[in-house]
Amino acid sequence: MKKHWTNNQLYQLVLTQFLETIREPSVLFWGIGFPILISIGLGLAFTQSSGTQFHVNVVENHATPIDSLITRYGTKTTQDASILYTWTVTDPTLGNTKFIFTHHTWNDAIISLKRGEADLILTYSDGKPCYHFDPHNAQAQLLYLKLSHLLQHPEIKATEEQGHIAPLMLKGVRYIDFLIPGLIALGILNALMWGISYSIIERRSQKLLRRMVATPMRKSNFLIALILVRFVMNVIEASVLFFFAWLFFNTTIQGNIGALFLLFVAGNVSIAGIAVLISSRTEKTEIGTGWINAITMPMMILSGIFFSYHNFPEWSIGFIKLLPLTLLTDGIRSIFNEGAGWMQIAFPSLILSAFGVVCFIVGLKRFRWY
Amino acid sequence: MYQLEVKNVVKSFKDVQAVRDVSFAIPQGKFFALLGPNGAGKTTLVEMMEGLRKPDSGEILINGKSWHKHEKELRKIIGLSLQETRFTEKLTVRETLRLFASFFGLGNERVDEVIDLTDLNDKQKAMVGTLSGGQRQRLALAVALLNSPEILFLDEPTTGLDPHARLDLWNILNSLKKQGNTTLILTTHYMEEAETLCDEIIILDNGKILRQGVLKELLDDNAKNLDELFIHLTGRHLHEETLDK
Numbered sequence: 001m002k003k004h005w006t007n008n009q010l011y012q013l014v015l016t017q018f019l020e021t022i023r024e025p026s027v028l029f030w031g032i033g034f035p036i037l038i039s040i041g042l043g044l045a046f047t048q049s050s051g052t053q054f055h056v057n058v059v060e061n062h063a064t065p066i067d068s069l070i071t072r073y074g075t076k077t078t079q080d081a082s083i084l085y086t087w088t089v090t091d092p093t094l095g096n097t098k099f100i101f102t103h104h105t106w107n108d109a110i111i112s113l114k115r116g117e118a119d120l121i122l123t124y125s126d127g128k129p130c131y132h133f134d135p136h137n138a139q140a141q142l143l144y145l146k147l148s149h150l151l152q153h154p155e156i157k158a159t160e161e162q163g164h165i166a167p168l169m170l171k172g173v174r175y176i177d178f179l180i181p182g183l184i185a186l187g188i189l190n191a192l193m194w195g196i197s198y199s200i201i202e203r204r205s206q207k208l209l210r211r212m213v214a215t216p217m218r219k220s221n222f223l224i225a226l227i228l229v230r231f232v233m234n235v236i237e238a239s240v241l242f243f244f245a246w247l248f249f250n251t252t253i254q255g256n257i258g259a260l261f262l263l264f265v266a267g268n269v270s271i272a273g274i275a276v277l278i279s280s281r282t283e284k285t286e287i288g289t290g291w292i293n294a295i296t297m298p299m300m301i302l303s304g305i306f307f308s309y310h311n312f313p314e315w316s317i318g319f320i321k322l323l324p325l326t327l328l329t330d331g332i333r334s335i336f337n338e339g340a341g342w343m344q345i346a347f348p349s350l351i352l353s354a355f356g357v358v359c360f361i362v363g364l365k366r367f368r369w370y
Numbered sequence: 371m372y373q374l375e376v377k378n379v380v381k382s383f384k385d386v387q388a389v390r391d392v393s394f395a396i397p398q399g400k401f402f403a404l405l406g407p408n409g410a411g412k413t414t415l416v417e418m419m420e421g422l423r424k425p426d427s428g429e430i431l432i433n434g435k436s437w438h439k440h441e442k443e444l445r446k447i448i449g450l451s452l453q454e455t456r457f458t459e460k461l462t463v464r465e466t467l468r469l470f471a472s473f474f475g476l477g478n479e480r481v482d483e484v485i486d487l488t489d490l491n492d493k494q495k496a497m498v499g500t501l502s503g504g505q506r507q508r509l510a511l512a513v514a515l516l517n518s519p520e521i522l523f524l525d526e527p528t529t530g531l532d533p534h535a536r537l538d539l540w541n542i543l544n545s546l547k548k549q550g551n552t553t554l555i556l557t558t559h560y561m562e563e564a565e566t567l568c569d570e571i572i573i574l575d576n577g578k579i580l581r582q583g584v585l586k587e588l589l590d591d592n593a594k595n596l597d598e599l600f601i602h603l604t605g606r607h608l609h610e611e612t613l614d615k
Contacts, residue, residue, distance in 0.1 A: 206456035211513075214422060214452070215473040216445040370422065 034294060053098035054143040055118035055310060057109035064124035069156065070101045079314070089150060097146055114172045114337040115330070116308030119143050121168070129163040137175045139307070171252060172337030180245045181332035182305035184238045188267050189299065189325055191237065193292045195230040196275035201288035204279075210370030219369065227272045234268060255335035259345040263335065263352075267328035270352035273359030274324070280366040299325040327352055371434060373398040373553050374419065374521060379428035381414055381577075388414040390577040391428070396570075398520075401547055401554040403564035405596070406574035412557040413453060415574070416525050419555065420450050432521060446474065449519030451510040453526050459499030463490055463509055466498060467516065474517040481516070488512040488542055504535025511542060521553045522546075528563060536563075543567055561596040571596070575604055 005011065022028060060067060074085030085101040101122075104112060109121045113133075119140040121132040129151060133140035148163055150156060171177060203209045213219060245251035253260060278291045302309060302316075303325035312320060320326055327348040334340035372395035381389040389411045396402050404412045417423040419430055421437035421444060430437060432444050457466050467481045485494050488508045493501065501509065507527055514522060524543075528536040544567065546552055558564055564571050565585060573580045573588075580603045581588055585596070593599035 203458075207452055207454055208456060208458065210422065211450075211452055211455045211457075212473075214420060214445070214448075214450055215470060215517075216442060217473040 029290065034290060052095070053100060053311065054120070054139075054146070055100050055102065055112075056143070056147065057104045057112050057118045057121045058101050059104055059106050059109050059121055059123050066122065066124050066129060066151075069151075073156075074099075074101060099147065099150070110170065110173065111338055113168070114177070115333065116178055116304060117310050120147070122147070130166050131163060132166045132168045134169070134174050135165070135167045171250070172254065174249075176245065176249045177251060177337050178308075178333065179306065180241065180249075180251050181336045182303075182329050184241055185267065185303070185325055185329040185332055186300060186305050187237050187241065188234050188264075188328065189271055189296055191234050192230050192268065192271040192275050193278075193296050195233070196226055196272060197279040197292050198285070198288055199226060200276075200279040201282050202285055204283055204368070204370065205285055207370065213369045223276065223364075227268075230272070231265075231268050235264070238264070251336070253336055254339040256341040256345075259340065259342045260332065260335045262342075263328065263331045263345050263349050266349035266352040266356070267324070267331075269356035270324045270328070270359075271356070273356030273363065277359040277363035277366070280363040281368050283368075299323050302326070303329050305329060322351075324352055324355060372396060373433060374555070375429075375431040375434075376415075376419065377429045377431070379415070379418060379425045379430060381411075381418060381423065381425050388577050389418070389425070392574075392577070392579055393428075394572060394579065394582055396553060396555065398553055399550050400570060401543075401556065401568040403568035403571045404555065404557045404574055405559065405561070405564050405571055405600075406557075407559055410574040411577035412574055413525055414577075416523055416555060416557055420448065420523050421445070446517060447520040448523065449514035449517060449521070450523040451507075451514045451525060451527055453529070455510060457498045457506070457509065457513075459497060462495050462497055463501070463512075464494040466509065467494075467512060470513045471516050476516060480518075484512040484515050487515060487545075489538070502535070504531050504538060507531060507535070507539060508542070511539065515546075519552060521555065524554065524556045526557050526559070528558070528560065536560075540566055561600075565596060573600060573603065580604070 058066065058070070070085045070087065074087040077084045077086065082102055087099045087101065089097045089099070091097065102112075102118070104121075106121075109118070112118045113121065119133060119137060120143050123130045123132065129148070131144050131148065133144060135141070144165065151163065200209070203212075212222065242251070242253075274295060278295060279288060282288045282291060302312070302320050303323050304310075304320075305325070309317065309320045309326065321330070331340075331345055331348045334344055338344075374396040376392055376394050379389055379392045380387070392411075392415060404415065406412050414423065418425050419432075421441060424437075432448070435444060437444060461469070464481065464485070467484065468478070471477065471481050485491055488511055490505070490508055490512060493505055498506070498509065511524070511527065514524070528539055531539070540563070543554065543556075547554070547567070554568070556563070556568060568585075570582070570584055571588065572582045581599070588599055589595065593602045
């Protein structure tokens, strides 16, 4: 009898594997639906206008040719009591480039650079512009090239002189100084989300939670142990990362170490609260993984870990600043690079702790041990 | 007074009535088997007795106390082994036992005793992930015995085990029976297991008790063994697999 090709084992293996995959709706959602939703969300948010935007801090003691150019070509707006001049240069091939100029004192301009709000400080002396930026910062390099090209353009003729670069290698201005606090915050996020959420969901799926609560074990002790271990591991991981950064990049903590610890605890409370909340009912690890990614991925992109969130549209900045990871990252950065102390840290610490406690309480109310 | 009383217990899940008005009582020190095919309602009934599920109606009392009012107290005097529990694979046998012993305020001494009792001496430093099916079941039993429970619930403890591993487990339970301090409620769909280990048998099907009593009293000319009895009661075979001897 002729063997029917549907009896082929490879065919049956592929078929059954395919059926298993499409019959798990949660896997389909997190594998197909979620990326589509992310692309719709981020796509709509960030691709409405093509082009790039750069923030430039202008430091001048008196009126200069740059001043008159900015006022002539720029559109004046006010934001948080600061006056901004937005100069848009159109290019059909490369897209629009938006330069946003803000006047600052030298100290404020440096702080702004440390926070990632701007990439370059522009001054004018001896009849030519001077560009102050970290030469290792690729974004700043690009801004310098575009801006110097613009100021030398025949139609603009801002200056006959080429202008010069004044490399900024101050501690706290370098990209590594921006990155390390972000990586510490990201480490806390990942360690807690995977260490607490995934661990709870996995034990629930293995019926181990059920077995444990069938004993006189205090349920609170289980969660305390889980959170405590993650917290201690986070302290060790952050310390190792800082030690590495200090050894190889001479990174230092310019602010108050006590305030840093307070913020670190508040950040852990906040993320641990989220972790308990999202793992409060989930039974399948596949769904749990999806939830963890749904929480961590957007924050990883938006919260200014690797690059400043000031590059995102203005309307989104207010929301981004309230994300727990942003509050934590900004706080750690301000202590590391700006010398912040207790007063500057009090507000973000309070918000992070309160958010964490609320999530924790809601999570416990919803919590299913089995 | 009975040690365990189940009174008119009913439990449903959506459209399925898992347990229908079940009542029985178990005296102290007896070994009872809940026998029935898959889906008979054995696990649901046992989980209600263990205080892990609430009945829709009816009452379950252990030493005259309900789970609702005396959960803390009752947790200390029962031991249990659930179906499909997977202990953390990255802990050793001893570490797992130490963890569970701590929930009862017990230490190394008791851990040593249950390791001896369940013959896990050679495996006490082995990671749980490396244990065989039989060894895992022995670990589950060791965990259940840590607090020297007055009542021990074992939910299909030998399902999926080879005959040798099954016999090992029976030997442990038989030695426990000789000591006479523990009441055992065992769910199984193996006739031989119920016959070998238990004083009384409750036959369940579709959430109802079909027959209850001492094995000798249950058997007659129509049913010379449990197999025949079940066929006589339901017209169906009880077990899906046959124990190789």
